[in-house]
Ligand code: SF4
Protein backbone atom coordinates (compact mmCIF):
# COMPACT_ATOMS: atom_id res chain seq x y z
CA UNK A 1 0.00 0.00 0.00
CA UNK A 2 1.35 3.47 -0.84
CA UNK A 3 2.29 5.72 2.05
CA UNK A 4 1.18 9.33 2.14
CA UNK A 5 2.57 11.86 4.60
CA UNK A 6 0.35 14.81 5.44
CA UNK A 7 1.62 17.58 7.69
CA UNK A 8 4.22 15.22 9.14
CA UNK A 9 1.94 12.22 9.79
CA UNK A 10 2.34 9.11 7.66
CA UNK A 11 -0.71 7.12 6.48
CA UNK A 12 -1.05 3.91 4.49
CA UNK A 13 -3.66 4.38 1.79
CA UNK A 14 -5.30 2.29 -0.91
CA UNK A 15 -3.78 2.12 -4.39
CA UNK A 16 -5.13 4.43 -7.10
CA UNK A 17 -6.79 7.05 -4.87
CA UNK A 18 -6.67 10.82 -5.11
CA UNK A 19 -5.36 12.64 -2.02
CA UNK A 20 -8.85 13.74 -0.90
CA UNK A 21 -10.34 10.28 -1.49
CA UNK A 22 -7.52 8.64 0.43
CA UNK A 23 -8.11 10.91 3.43
CA UNK A 24 -11.86 10.32 3.21
CA UNK A 25 -11.25 6.54 3.13
CA UNK A 26 -9.36 6.94 6.41
CA UNK A 27 -12.32 8.84 7.91
CA UNK A 28 -10.11 11.86 8.54
CA UNK A 29 -11.42 14.41 6.06
CA UNK A 30 -12.25 17.60 8.00
CA UNK A 31 -11.93 15.62 11.20
CA UNK A 32 -8.19 15.22 11.61
CA UNK A 33 -6.94 16.33 8.20
CA UNK A 34 -8.49 19.62 7.13
CA UNK A 35 -8.58 20.16 3.39
CA UNK A 36 -11.55 22.42 2.63
CA UNK A 37 -13.44 21.49 -0.55
CA UNK A 38 -16.63 22.46 -2.37
CA UNK A 39 -16.98 20.65 -5.68
CA UNK A 40 -15.65 17.27 -4.52
CA UNK A 41 -18.19 14.80 -3.14
CA UNK A 42 -17.31 11.20 -2.18
CA UNK A 43 -20.08 9.69 -4.32
CA UNK A 44 -19.81 11.87 -7.44
CA UNK A 45 -17.27 12.14 -10.24
CA UNK A 46 -14.38 14.58 -9.80
CA UNK A 47 -14.97 18.10 -11.13
CA UNK A 48 -11.86 19.92 -9.93
CA UNK A 49 -13.43 23.32 -10.50
CA UNK A 50 -13.64 25.15 -7.16
CA UNK A 51 -9.85 25.09 -6.42
CA UNK A 52 -10.53 25.20 -2.69
CA UNK A 53 -8.67 21.96 -1.96
CA UNK A 54 -5.20 23.14 -3.00
CA UNK A 55 -2.26 21.60 -1.15
CA UNK A 56 1.51 21.68 -1.43
CA UNK A 57 3.04 18.45 -2.73
CA UNK A 58 6.78 17.96 -2.21
CA UNK A 59 8.61 18.00 -5.55
CA UNK A 60 5.85 19.85 -7.42
CA UNK A 61 6.45 23.55 -7.97
CA UNK A 62 2.77 24.60 -8.12
CA UNK A 63 0.03 23.92 -5.60
CA UNK A 64 -2.10 20.90 -6.56
CA UNK A 65 -5.81 20.23 -6.06
CA UNK A 66 -6.11 17.35 -3.61
CA UNK A 67 -9.34 16.05 -5.20
CA UNK A 68 -7.64 15.33 -8.52
CA UNK A 69 -4.03 14.48 -7.59
CA UNK A 70 -3.20 10.79 -7.50
CA UNK A 71 -1.37 9.56 -4.42
CA UNK A 72 2.01 8.07 -5.26
CA UNK A 73 4.06 6.03 -2.84
CA UNK A 74 6.02 8.24 -0.45
CA UNK A 75 4.13 11.42 -1.39
CA UNK A 76 4.59 14.26 1.11
CA UNK A 77 1.75 16.79 1.37
CA UNK A 78 1.44 20.00 3.40
CA UNK A 79 -1.83 21.73 4.14
CA UNK A 80 -0.55 24.06 6.84
CA UNK A 81 1.89 26.30 4.94
CA UNK A 82 1.31 29.98 4.20
CA UNK A 83 1.04 29.65 0.41
CA UNK A 84 -1.80 27.09 0.82
CA UNK A 85 -3.59 29.43 3.20
CA UNK A 86 -3.10 32.33 0.80
CA UNK A 87 -4.60 30.29 -2.06
CA UNK A 88 -7.60 29.38 0.10
CA UNK A 89 -8.12 33.04 1.02
CA UNK A 90 -8.02 33.91 -2.68
CA UNK A 91 -10.64 31.28 -3.58
CA UNK A 92 -12.89 32.43 -0.75
CA UNK A 93 -12.56 36.04 -1.86
CA UNK A 94 -13.53 35.10 -5.41
CA UNK A 95 -16.55 33.08 -4.26
CA UNK A 96 -17.76 35.86 -2.01
CA UNK A 97 -17.40 38.68 -4.56
CA UNK A 98 -20.86 37.98 -5.93
CA UNK A 99 -22.43 36.21 -2.99
CA UNK A 100 -25.42 38.08 -1.51
CA UNK A 101 -24.21 37.46 2.09
CA UNK A 102 -27.80 37.11 3.25
CA UNK A 103 -26.98 34.61 6.01
CA UNK A 104 -29.56 36.09 8.44
CA UNK A 105 -32.41 35.03 6.14
CA UNK A 106 -30.74 32.01 4.52
CA UNK A 107 -32.01 28.56 5.49
CA UNK A 108 -28.52 27.06 5.19
CA UNK A 109 -27.10 29.32 7.90
CA UNK A 110 -25.64 27.14 10.62
CA UNK A 111 -24.82 24.27 8.25
CA UNK A 112 -23.28 26.17 5.33
CA UNK A 113 -19.73 25.41 4.24
CA UNK A 114 -19.38 28.85 2.62
CA UNK A 115 -20.15 30.41 6.01
CA UNK A 116 -17.87 27.94 7.85
CA UNK A 117 -14.96 28.24 5.43
CA UNK A 118 -15.30 32.05 5.33
CA UNK A 119 -14.78 31.96 9.07
CA UNK A 120 -11.92 29.42 8.98
CA UNK A 121 -10.12 30.24 5.72
CA UNK A 122 -11.53 33.53 4.37
CA UNK A 123 -10.51 37.18 4.30
CA UNK A 124 -11.61 39.44 7.15
CA UNK A 125 -13.31 41.89 4.73
CA UNK A 126 -14.17 42.53 1.10
CA UNK A 127 -11.90 44.59 -1.18
CA UNK A 128 -14.54 45.31 -3.83
CA UNK A 129 -17.14 48.07 -3.91
CA UNK A 130 -18.83 47.16 -7.19
CA UNK A 131 -22.43 45.95 -7.04
CA UNK A 132 -22.88 42.21 -6.86
CA UNK A 133 -23.90 40.32 -9.96
CA UNK A 134 -27.70 40.15 -10.14
CA UNK A 135 -29.33 36.72 -10.38
CA UNK A 136 -32.74 35.24 -9.74
CA UNK A 137 -34.18 34.61 -6.27
CA UNK A 138 -36.47 31.75 -5.14
CA UNK A 139 -36.81 29.97 -8.49
CA UNK A 140 -39.22 27.06 -8.48
CA UNK A 141 -37.32 24.07 -9.90
CA UNK A 142 -40.14 21.54 -9.48
CA UNK A 143 -42.33 19.96 -6.81
CA UNK A 144 -39.63 19.72 -4.14
CA UNK A 145 -36.82 22.27 -4.62
CA UNK A 146 -36.42 26.05 -4.62
CA UNK A 147 -33.28 27.62 -6.14
CA UNK A 148 -31.69 30.89 -5.12
CA UNK A 149 -29.41 31.60 -8.07
CA UNK A 150 -27.60 34.45 -6.30
CA UNK A 151 -26.21 32.08 -3.70
CA UNK A 152 -24.93 29.42 -6.13
CA UNK A 153 -21.13 29.00 -6.17
CA UNK A 154 -21.25 26.83 -9.33
CA UNK A 155 -19.66 23.77 -7.75
CA UNK A 156 -21.80 21.61 -10.09
CA UNK A 157 -22.44 18.97 -7.46
CA UNK A 158 -26.19 19.13 -8.22
CA UNK A 159 -25.50 18.85 -11.97
CA UNK A 160 -23.34 15.76 -11.50
CA UNK A 161 -25.82 14.26 -9.05
CA UNK A 162 -28.70 14.48 -11.55
CA UNK A 163 -26.55 13.06 -14.35
CA UNK A 164 -24.85 10.31 -12.39
CA UNK A 165 -27.22 9.08 -9.69
CA UNK A 166 -30.87 9.19 -10.88
CA UNK A 167 -29.42 9.72 -14.41
CA UNK A 168 -32.10 12.27 -15.26
CA UNK A 169 -29.79 15.23 -15.98
CA UNK A 170 -32.24 18.08 -15.48
CA UNK A 171 -29.63 20.68 -14.44
CA UNK A 172 -26.74 22.32 -16.27
CA UNK A 173 -24.39 25.30 -16.06
CA UNK A 174 -25.05 27.67 -18.96
CA UNK A 175 -22.87 30.49 -20.43
CA UNK A 176 -19.21 31.12 -19.62
CA UNK A 177 -16.92 32.93 -17.24
CA UNK A 178 -18.66 35.23 -14.81
CA UNK A 179 -21.87 34.94 -16.87
CA UNK A 180 -22.17 31.26 -15.91
CA UNK A 181 -25.43 30.32 -14.26
CA UNK A 182 -27.00 27.11 -13.07
CA UNK A 183 -30.34 26.52 -14.82
CA UNK A 184 -32.81 23.78 -15.66
CA UNK A 185 -32.59 22.49 -19.21
CA UNK A 186 -35.44 24.11 -21.15
CA UNK A 187 -38.71 22.23 -20.86
CA UNK A 188 -37.66 20.19 -17.82
CA UNK A 189 -38.33 20.37 -14.12
CA UNK A 190 -36.46 18.79 -11.26
CA UNK A 191 -38.92 16.04 -10.41
CA UNK A 192 -36.94 12.80 -10.25
CA UNK A 193 -37.66 10.50 -7.25
CA UNK A 194 -34.33 11.46 -5.62
CA UNK A 195 -34.53 15.21 -6.32
CA UNK A 196 -34.24 16.39 -2.72
CA UNK A 197 -30.71 15.02 -2.34
CA UNK A 198 -29.49 18.09 -4.26
CA UNK A 199 -30.35 20.23 -1.24
CA UNK A 200 -28.14 18.03 0.99
CA UNK A 201 -25.13 18.22 -1.29
CA UNK A 202 -25.41 21.90 -2.19
CA UNK A 203 -22.67 23.40 0.00
CA UNK A 204 -24.53 26.72 0.27
CA UNK A 205 -28.16 27.81 0.62
CA UNK A 206 -28.83 27.85 -3.13
CA UNK A 207 -30.93 24.67 -3.20
CA UNK A 208 -33.45 24.20 -0.41
CA UNK A 209 -36.37 21.83 -0.04
CA UNK A 210 -39.88 23.21 -0.04
CA UNK A 211 -40.61 20.83 2.79
CA UNK A 212 -38.05 22.20 5.24
CA UNK A 213 -37.28 25.80 4.24
CA UNK A 214 -38.09 28.47 6.81
CA UNK A 215 -39.51 26.00 9.31
CA UNK A 216 -36.82 26.31 11.99
CA UNK A 217 -33.23 27.50 12.39
CA UNK A 218 -30.99 24.44 12.26
CA UNK A 219 -29.22 25.19 15.54
CA UNK A 220 -32.46 24.39 17.37
CA UNK A 221 -32.38 20.85 15.96
CA UNK A 222 -30.59 17.76 17.13
CA UNK A 223 -30.04 14.79 14.83
CA UNK A 224 -30.88 11.25 15.93
CA UNK A 225 -29.49 8.25 14.03
CA UNK A 226 -32.27 6.12 12.63
CA UNK A 227 -33.43 3.96 9.71
CA UNK A 228 -36.08 4.73 7.10
CA UNK A 229 -38.99 2.30 7.51
CA UNK A 230 -40.63 2.73 4.10
CA UNK A 231 -38.98 -0.18 2.28
CA UNK A 232 -36.62 -3.06 2.94
CA UNK A 233 -33.51 -1.16 1.82
CA UNK A 234 -33.30 0.35 5.32
CA UNK A 235 -31.60 3.59 4.28
CA UNK A 236 -29.64 5.22 7.08
CA UNK A 237 -31.02 8.58 8.16
CA UNK A 238 -30.74 11.34 10.68
CA UNK A 239 -34.05 12.51 12.08
CA UNK A 240 -33.74 16.21 12.98
CA UNK A 241 -35.95 16.94 15.95
CA UNK A 242 -36.87 19.78 18.25
CA UNK A 243 -39.55 20.05 20.93
CA UNK A 244 -40.69 16.44 20.45
CA UNK A 245 -41.32 17.00 16.75
CA UNK A 246 -39.46 15.73 13.68
CA UNK A 247 -38.68 18.49 11.17
CA UNK A 248 -36.87 16.49 8.50
CA UNK A 249 -34.99 13.34 7.59
CA UNK A 250 -31.48 13.62 6.15
CA UNK A 251 -29.48 10.79 4.61
CA UNK A 252 -26.78 9.32 6.84
CA UNK A 253 -23.79 7.86 5.02
CA UNK A 254 -23.58 4.10 4.88
CA UNK A 255 -21.59 2.85 1.88
CA UNK A 256 -23.06 -0.65 2.25
CA UNK A 257 -26.68 0.53 2.16
CA UNK A 258 -27.47 3.94 0.69
CA UNK A 259 -24.13 5.72 0.09
CA UNK A 260 -25.20 9.28 0.95
CA UNK A 261 -28.70 9.27 -0.62
CA UNK A 262 -32.33 8.61 0.24
CA UNK A 263 -35.41 8.69 -1.99
CA UNK A 264 -37.89 11.55 -1.73
CA UNK A 265 -40.70 9.28 -0.55
CA UNK A 266 -38.61 7.98 2.34
CA UNK A 267 -37.40 11.49 3.15
CA UNK A 268 -40.94 12.79 3.54
CA UNK A 269 -42.23 9.76 5.42
CA UNK A 270 -41.60 11.43 8.80
CA UNK A 271 -44.91 13.20 8.09
CA UNK A 272 -46.73 9.84 8.39
CA UNK A 273 -45.59 9.01 11.92
CA UNK A 274 -48.36 10.87 13.72
CA UNK A 275 -51.04 10.24 11.07
CA UNK A 276 -54.19 8.39 12.19
CA UNK A 277 -52.62 7.06 15.39
CA UNK A 278 -54.31 4.54 17.61
CA UNK A 279 -54.36 6.29 20.96
CA UNK A 280 -56.92 4.51 23.11
CA UNK A 281 -56.71 1.03 24.66
CA UNK A 282 -60.03 -0.77 24.16
CA UNK A 283 -61.72 -3.93 25.39
CA UNK A 284 -64.91 -5.05 23.62
CA UNK A 285 -64.85 -1.79 21.61
CA UNK A 286 -64.96 0.38 24.75
CA UNK A 287 -62.16 2.62 25.94
CA UNK A 288 -60.34 1.40 29.05
CA UNK A 289 -57.04 1.79 30.89
CA UNK A 290 -53.84 0.29 29.46
CA UNK A 291 -53.50 -2.01 32.49
CA UNK A 292 -57.07 -3.33 32.04
CA UNK A 293 -56.51 -4.01 28.35
CA UNK A 294 -53.29 -5.92 29.12
CA UNK A 295 -55.08 -7.87 31.87
CA UNK A 296 -57.93 -8.76 29.48
CA UNK A 297 -55.42 -9.96 26.88
CA UNK A 298 -53.59 -12.05 29.51
CA UNK A 299 -56.92 -13.55 30.65
CA UNK A 300 -57.85 -14.47 27.07
CA UNK A 301 -54.50 -16.25 26.54
CA UNK A 302 -54.81 -18.05 29.90
CA UNK A 303 -58.42 -19.13 29.19
CA UNK A 304 -57.48 -20.45 25.74
CA UNK A 305 -54.64 -22.49 27.23
CA UNK A 306 -56.81 -23.91 30.00
CA UNK A 307 -59.60 -24.87 27.59
CA UNK A 308 -57.21 -26.28 24.97
CA UNK A 309 -58.21 -23.55 22.49
CA UNK A 310 -55.72 -22.71 19.76
CA UNK A 311 -53.62 -19.56 19.88
CA UNK A 312 -51.97 -18.04 16.80
CA UNK A 313 -49.66 -15.10 16.21
CA UNK A 314 -49.56 -12.74 13.26
CA UNK A 315 -46.24 -10.90 13.06
CA UNK A 316 -45.56 -7.58 11.37
CA UNK A 317 -42.62 -6.66 9.11
CA UNK A 318 -42.90 -3.11 10.48
CA UNK A 319 -41.80 -3.88 14.05
CA UNK A 320 -38.25 -4.42 15.34
CA UNK A 321 -36.36 -7.71 15.69
CA UNK A 322 -36.71 -7.43 19.47
CA UNK A 323 -40.52 -7.11 19.31
CA UNK A 324 -40.65 -10.12 16.99
CA UNK A 325 -38.41 -12.13 19.31
CA UNK A 326 -40.76 -11.57 22.27
CA UNK A 327 -43.67 -12.72 20.05
CA UNK A 328 -41.68 -15.82 19.13
CA UNK A 329 -40.98 -16.59 22.78
CA UNK A 330 -44.59 -16.01 23.81
CA UNK A 331 -45.92 -18.31 21.08
CA UNK A 332 -43.39 -20.99 22.06
CA UNK A 333 -44.39 -20.63 25.74
CA UNK A 334 -48.07 -21.27 24.95
CA UNK A 335 -47.31 -24.10 22.51
CA UNK A 336 -48.57 -22.14 19.47
CA UNK A 337 -47.14 -22.52 15.97
CA UNK A 338 -44.66 -19.95 14.59
CA UNK A 339 -46.30 -16.70 13.52
CA UNK A 340 -47.00 -15.80 9.93
CA UNK A 341 -46.60 -12.37 8.41
CA UNK A 342 -47.62 -10.55 5.23
CA UNK A 343 -45.53 -7.94 3.40
CA UNK A 344 -46.98 -5.07 1.36
CA UNK A 345 -45.26 -4.82 -2.02
CA UNK A 346 -44.87 -2.08 -4.61
CA UNK A 347 -42.54 -0.56 -7.19
CA UNK A 348 -38.76 -0.76 -6.97
CA UNK A 349 -35.90 0.93 -8.84
CA UNK A 350 -32.28 0.19 -9.63
CA UNK A 351 -30.90 2.64 -7.10
CA UNK A 352 -32.32 2.14 -3.61
CA UNK A 353 -36.07 1.54 -3.55
CA UNK A 354 -37.04 -2.07 -2.91
CA UNK A 355 -40.26 -3.99 -3.65
CA UNK A 356 -40.98 -4.88 -0.03
CA UNK A 357 -42.60 -1.81 1.52
CA UNK A 358 -41.63 -2.66 5.10
CA UNK A 359 -38.30 -2.42 6.94
CA UNK A 360 -38.08 -5.79 8.64
CA UNK A 361 -39.45 -8.64 6.52
CA UNK A 362 -35.95 -10.17 6.53
CA UNK A 363 -35.91 -9.98 10.33
CA UNK A 364 -39.23 -11.86 10.48
CA UNK A 365 -37.80 -14.55 8.18
CA UNK A 366 -34.59 -14.81 10.19
CA UNK A 367 -36.67 -15.41 13.32
CA UNK A 368 -38.40 -18.34 11.66
CA UNK A 369 -41.73 -16.71 10.78
CA UNK A 370 -43.31 -17.67 7.49
CA UNK A 371 -44.67 -15.27 4.93
CA UNK A 372 -48.36 -15.95 4.33
CA UNK A 373 -51.54 -13.96 4.05
CA UNK A 374 -53.76 -17.01 4.53
CA UNK A 375 -56.50 -16.94 7.14
CA UNK A 376 -55.61 -18.71 10.42
CA UNK A 377 -59.17 -20.13 10.35
CA UNK A 378 -61.22 -20.76 13.49
CA UNK A 379 -58.99 -20.08 16.51
CA UNK A 380 -59.58 -19.06 20.11
CA UNK A 381 -57.03 -16.24 20.31
CA UNK A 382 -55.03 -14.36 17.70
CA UNK A 383 -52.23 -12.03 18.78
CA UNK A 384 -51.96 -9.68 15.83
CA UNK A 385 -49.18 -7.13 15.30
CA UNK A 386 -50.15 -4.38 12.86
CA UNK A 387 -52.72 -4.58 10.11
CA UNK A 388 -51.05 -6.21 7.14
CA UNK A 389 -53.72 -8.95 7.12
CA UNK A 390 -57.17 -8.14 5.73
CA UNK A 391 -60.06 -8.10 8.20
CA UNK A 392 -61.83 -10.99 6.41
CA UNK A 393 -58.81 -13.25 7.03
CA UNK A 394 -59.40 -12.97 10.76
CA UNK A 395 -63.14 -13.64 10.68
CA UNK A 396 -62.86 -17.00 12.43
CA UNK A 397 -60.94 -15.61 15.42
CA UNK A 398 -62.83 -15.71 18.73
CA UNK A 399 -60.68 -13.15 20.58
CA UNK A 400 -58.61 -10.86 18.42
CA UNK A 401 -55.89 -8.99 20.33
CA UNK A 402 -54.48 -6.18 18.21
CA UNK A 403 -51.21 -4.34 18.91
CA UNK A 404 -50.95 -1.51 16.41
CA UNK A 405 -49.89 2.08 15.84
CA UNK A 406 -52.65 2.99 13.41
CA UNK A 407 -56.38 3.39 13.92
CA UNK A 408 -57.23 0.99 11.09
CA UNK A 409 -60.46 -0.88 10.32
CA UNK A 410 -59.03 -3.95 12.07
CA UNK A 411 -59.05 -1.95 15.31
CA UNK A 412 -62.87 -1.69 14.97
CA UNK A 413 -63.13 -5.46 14.64
CA UNK A 414 -60.58 -6.32 17.39
CA UNK A 415 -61.78 -7.45 20.83
CA UNK A 416 -58.76 -6.04 22.65
CA UNK A 417 -56.81 -3.10 21.27
CA UNK A 418 -53.42 -1.95 22.59
CA UNK A 419 -51.82 1.20 21.11
CA UNK A 420 -48.18 0.56 20.18
CA UNK A 421 -45.22 2.90 19.82
CA UNK A 422 -44.03 3.74 16.32
CA UNK A 423 -40.39 2.96 15.47
CA UNK A 424 -39.64 6.64 16.11
CA UNK A 425 -40.76 6.28 19.73
CA UNK A 426 -38.74 3.22 20.70
CA UNK A 427 -35.40 1.53 20.40
CA UNK A 428 -34.60 -1.56 18.38
CA UNK A 429 -33.23 -2.96 15.15
CA UNK A 430 -34.44 -3.83 11.66
CA UNK A 431 -32.88 -6.38 9.29
CA UNK A 432 -32.81 -5.05 5.74
CA UNK A 433 -33.21 -6.91 2.43
CA UNK A 434 -29.48 -7.75 2.41
CA UNK A 435 -29.72 -9.17 5.96
CA UNK A 436 -27.96 -6.17 7.51
CA UNK A 437 -29.14 -5.58 11.07
CA UNK A 438 -29.36 -1.87 11.77
CA UNK A 439 -30.20 0.00 14.90
CA UNK A 440 -32.84 2.70 15.34
CA UNK A 441 -33.10 4.94 18.37
CA UNK A 442 -35.97 6.77 20.04
CA UNK A 443 -36.59 10.15 18.42
CA UNK A 444 -39.90 11.20 20.03
CA UNK A 445 -41.68 10.67 23.32
CA UNK A 446 -45.20 9.36 22.70
CA UNK A 447 -47.85 11.95 23.59
CA UNK A 448 -50.28 9.26 24.82
CA UNK A 449 -49.88 5.97 26.63
CA UNK A 450 -48.25 3.47 24.28
CA UNK A 451 -45.66 0.71 24.65
CA UNK A 452 -43.46 -1.17 22.19
CA UNK A 453 -44.98 -4.41 20.88
CA UNK A 454 -42.23 -6.33 22.72
CA UNK A 455 -43.14 -4.77 26.04
CA UNK A 456 -46.88 -5.27 25.50
CA UNK A 457 -46.34 -8.96 24.71
CA UNK A 458 -44.06 -9.33 27.74
CA UNK A 459 -46.82 -7.90 29.95
CA UNK A 460 -49.47 -10.11 28.33
CA UNK A 461 -47.27 -13.17 29.00
CA UNK A 462 -46.93 -12.15 32.65
CA UNK A 463 -50.69 -11.46 32.94
CA UNK A 464 -51.41 -14.90 31.43
CA UNK A 465 -49.31 -16.47 34.22
CA UNK A 466 -46.70 -18.02 31.91
CA UNK A 467 -43.92 -19.67 33.86
CA UNK A 468 -40.93 -17.38 34.35
CA UNK A 469 -42.60 -14.34 32.73
CA UNK A 470 -42.60 -11.03 34.55
CA UNK A 471 -43.89 -7.67 33.37
CA UNK A 472 -40.47 -6.04 33.46
CA UNK A 473 -38.97 -5.28 30.05
CA UNK A 474 -35.57 -4.13 28.91
CA UNK A 475 -35.05 -4.04 25.15
CA UNK A 476 -31.26 -4.45 25.54
CA UNK A 477 -31.76 -7.64 27.56
CA UNK A 478 -34.20 -8.94 24.95
CA UNK A 479 -31.71 -8.14 22.22
CA UNK A 480 -28.97 -10.07 24.07
CA UNK A 481 -31.25 -13.10 24.49
CA UNK A 482 -32.11 -12.90 20.80
CA UNK A 483 -28.45 -12.93 19.79
CA UNK A 484 -27.79 -15.90 22.07
CA UNK A 485 -30.80 -17.88 20.84
CA UNK A 486 -31.44 -17.24 17.15
CA UNK A 487 -29.02 -18.61 14.56
CA UNK A 488 -27.36 -15.90 12.48
CA UNK A 489 -27.70 -13.21 15.16
CA UNK A 490 -24.64 -14.52 17.06
CA UNK A 491 -22.90 -11.56 18.63
CA UNK A 492 -25.32 -9.05 17.04
CA UNK A 493 -27.26 -7.06 19.59
CA UNK A 494 -28.16 -3.44 20.32
CA UNK A 495 -25.02 -2.94 22.40
CA UNK A 496 -22.66 -4.42 19.81
CA UNK A 497 -24.09 -2.72 16.71
CA UNK A 498 -22.30 0.37 15.47
CA UNK A 499 -23.84 3.11 13.32
CA UNK A 500 -23.23 1.10 10.12
CA UNK A 501 -25.01 -2.09 11.20
CA UNK A 502 -23.82 -5.67 10.77
CA UNK A 503 -24.77 -8.50 8.41
CA UNK A 504 -26.37 -11.68 9.76
CA UNK A 505 -24.02 -14.67 9.75
S1 SF4 B 1 -26.88 25.05 -6.72
FE1 SF4 B 1 -25.55 24.41 -5.05
S2 SF4 B 1 -24.86 22.36 -5.65
FE2 SF4 B 1 -25.68 23.33 -7.47
S3 SF4 B 1 -23.92 24.29 -8.47
FE3 SF4 B 1 -24.85 25.84 -7.19
S4 SF4 B 1 -23.76 25.73 -5.26
FE4 SF4 B 1 -23.31 23.85 -6.35
Ligand code: SF4
Pocket residue numbers: 228229230231232233234235258262263264265266267352353354
Ligand atom coordinates in the same frame (compact mmCIF):
# COMPACT_ATOMS: atom_id res chain seq x y z
S1 SF4 C 1 -35.17 3.61 -0.64
FE1 SF4 C 1 -36.57 2.71 0.84
S2 SF4 C 1 -35.49 2.78 2.80
FE2 SF4 C 1 -34.42 4.18 1.36
S3 SF4 C 1 -35.29 6.18 1.75
FE3 SF4 C 1 -36.46 5.26 0.08
S4 SF4 C 1 -38.19 4.22 1.06
FE4 SF4 C 1 -36.68 4.66 2.65
Ligand code: FES
Pocket residue numbers: 036037038039040047048049050051052053054065066067068
Ligand atom coordinates in the same frame (compact mmCIF):
# COMPACT_ATOMS: atom_id res chain seq x y z
S1 FES D 1 -12.72 20.22 -4.18
FE1 FES D 1 -10.93 20.12 -5.37
S2 FES D 1 -11.21 21.57 -6.88
FE2 FES D 1 -13.09 21.60 -5.80
